[in-house]
Amino acid sequence: EIVLTQSPGTLSLSPGERATLSCRASQSVSSSYLAWYQQKPGQAPRLLIYGASSRATGIPDRFSGSGSGTDFTLTISRLEPEDFAVYYCQQYGSSPPNTFGGGTKVEIK
């Protein structure tokens, strides 16, 4: 089973700043089958990115994904107030099971 480690655990930033979130896999994720989700308190997660870099329908272009192999990054170019949330990565190249990372919380500084 591929283990995903997200860092940092918490990221404290101000609106307008750039956020860089990391997701590292315990072994190579085949075909860049890596997705990112955003979750706000009391809500279901929302798909942001799949295939490591493809934005899901309706996702603003300030969200971008990159990486391959074992190292992946989610970048939010300029944080908007609604972007403060928890972010999860998920690998689905080795499936089942697909696995999720432990999450990174982006909080207001």
Place this chain on the structure above:
Amino acid sequence: QVQLQESGPGLVKPSETLSLTCAVSGYSISSGYYWGWIRQPPGKGLEWIGSIYHSGSTYYNPSLKSRVTISVDTSKNQFSLKLSSVTAADTAVYYCARHLGLAVAEYWGQGTLVTVSS
């Protein structure tokens, strides 16, 4: 717009079977896609449970496979989850979702909290 809605008991006794249904609107299950279940214990991260294609092909998390059954009812445009022999560790918010491919959850239900307690 695809919409999913989970339903089922919010409280299940230990050793019993958890049963949830996901009603789908805005899209016919028989038209395609995988449909699945994901859970999240209170205050913790996400765990993929399994998914099913409209034809009935299923894929389960190996850690839960011995206790999980996912089925689909295309006539009612819904799919279901059964998890047997539950313990307190199965207490979680359970989400149903439409998947891109086998495992990427594109559309989500709002989630339903199931508590395992006597």
